[in-house]
Amino acid sequence: MKDIFIIENSFLIRSALQKLISEHFVSFQIHEMISLKAFFANKGKRNNCIIVINECLLTEKDEIELAKFKEINVVKISCEKAAQMNDLKTIFIDEEPVTIIKKLNNLLDNFQKVRKSGNEVRILSRREEDILKYVALGLTNREIADKLFLSAHTVITHRKNISSKLGIKTIAGFTVYALLNKIILPSDIGLN
Amino acid sequence: MQIHRAMPMADIIHINYSLLQVITRFDIRLGFGNKTIEEVCRGQGIDVNFFLEIVNSFHDPDYFPDKELQNFRLTDIVNYLRKTHQYYLEVKIPQIGLYIQQLLDNSNPGNLESLELINRFFLDYRQEFLTHIDREENHVFSYVLEVEKAFLTKRLEKQVAEKIKNYSIDDFADEHDNIEDKLFDLKNIIIKYLPPVKDVFICINILTELFRLEKDLNNHARIEDTVLVPKVRAMEKAILGSIKRK
Structure with missing residues (x-):
């Protein structure tokens, strides 16, 4: 997995996230989008990726749709202030960069653990x-x-x-x- | 570099400390001062030519047996090989077994099953190893000694010639089965596939011993192939030739 999709309609938030993520996850390809529509239209690259998405852009129907893909991890961007510090799957608007990176890192760790037992890293065909x-x-x-x-x-x-x-x-x-x-x-x- | 008779015994240990195992099999004890190889061997009643053949083929994988040094008794080689077997059976294998037992003692519910697989694999290997040694000790070596006896005394040549036709040393060389393969696998399984264990030093100890055993076995097999087999082959040929002439 080498793709991170940033789906956010605010230019300021999107580009700030893009800068932060590209500095810390050099081996990943980052795609910026303004809605999920573009993501669903993007055939081929949709399995094994991380989606960082503004929660306002994500409907319940979308979540069901996303669950159909293999190994997609969704991180929500919330415009509210961080109330629950231990919510590891949501980035809050007022959070420090170090916290955001920590959350993404944690997600990647879990992700790679899942993949180890999954198909991706098998030695044999x-x-x-x-x-x-x-x-x-x-x-x-x-x-x-x-x-x-x-x-x-x-x-x-x-x-x-x-x-x-x-x-x-x-x-x-x-x-x-x-x-x-x-x-x-x-x-x-x-x-x- | 070839080791020769005028070198101080202490020097060859500095050159290659694995030779410590070899000199022990000749019952040579430490403390030889500045004595040369020849002097130490004479003092111990060891055929120096034979000693040089063994240490050289042990020391240098590309060593080619020296014709002039081939003039020793097969009994000497067989005794040496038996000592080596004894060392494997009494020292090496039990040591590795002990470490594997430690591994099991350190298991947790998450890796116990995997460690038991390793143990089972090792026990199978040990069994195969014992069978291999047993075959050499009880069949090959006694055959080799019979060949030498007939060759030297010129008696019983007919019976031995029959045996040669049935099973010659080349058959042994051909079917000299590769007990190193399983050893290789055991190493790789521990290095590459064993789930993490609590005490990594146990694994390091096991691996170190397995690498050492492997090296020693390779040297042992080379001595059989480059020293024992050609000599027996030459004797077989001489016996069959002498039967023909009669």
């Missing part, structure tokens, strides 16, 4: 994971090829790639990796 699963369960190359409708040669190529990606050479090693990463369950191989 889905296909390789399928093959690894069967290898860990003790199937031969031939059996795996039949199950996945592949040639035995393709299975062997995949296995070589899996081995070099993971740095694991033995079947027993693959099994431990698969168990540690919940690709198979202990009960699958008769462990409790």
Whole structure:
């Protein structure tokens, strides 16, 4: 995830946020918009991002719509004074820059934790994971090829790639990796 | 750099302290003052040529056995290899096992399951290791000694020739199974995939021991491949040749 959308119709607030965020999150691409419409029109970049949006621009319907996307985190901008200091998902108009950055940082941390268990940081492709699963369960190359409708040669190529990606050479090693990463369950191989 | 007989024994330890393990297997004790390798070996009744072959192939992975130094008994090599095995079984493996037990003792509900997997993997490895050593001790070494005996005494050559046809040292070299692969995996699983543990020093200790064991095993395998195997192969050839001539 490398995108942060700032959706705010006040030029002053928008540009101040843009400056603050770009200074602290150098690896992110920042997009400035004046309404959610532009965001929904922006196809392709809508998953895995952070939206910083003026709460007045966000209807209940929009929130339902946003929930349909994968891994979107929404931070609201509130024009009220900070009443609840521990509201980590809202930036208040009178807050100091350090507090705002802290809130965004905290959000990113949580976000990355979620992604770790999610799809983004996996080492293996889905296909390789399928093959690894069967290898860990003790199937031969031939059996795996039949199950996945592949040639035995393709299975062997995949296995070589899996081995070099993971740095694991033995079947027993693959099994431990698969168990540690919940690709198979202990009960699958008769462990409790 | 090749280690030679006129070098002070103390110098080779300064050059490569891993050789401490090797000289211990020859029952050489510390405190050798300025004595040369040759002097220390003579004092201990060790074949100096053999000693040089071992320390050189241990010290330099690219060392090529010196023809002039090949003139030692297979019994010496076998004794040396047995000592090495003993060191693995009595010192190294139990030490690693102890650290892994410490890891389990330090577990929490969140990582216990993962640590138990590591333990199970290690126990499997240990079993494989024991089987490997057992096969060498009880089959390969006794075969090697039989070959040498027939070669030296020129007796029982026929029976040994039959055995050679059945199972030669090249078969051993071919199927010399790679017990290092599992060791490699164990290292990588701990380095790359094990969830964080409370006491990181236990992991560091385990890894340090695994790296050391791996290096030692590589050297051990090299001695088998570069010192033991060629010598046995030459004897097998001589025995088969002498049978043909008869």
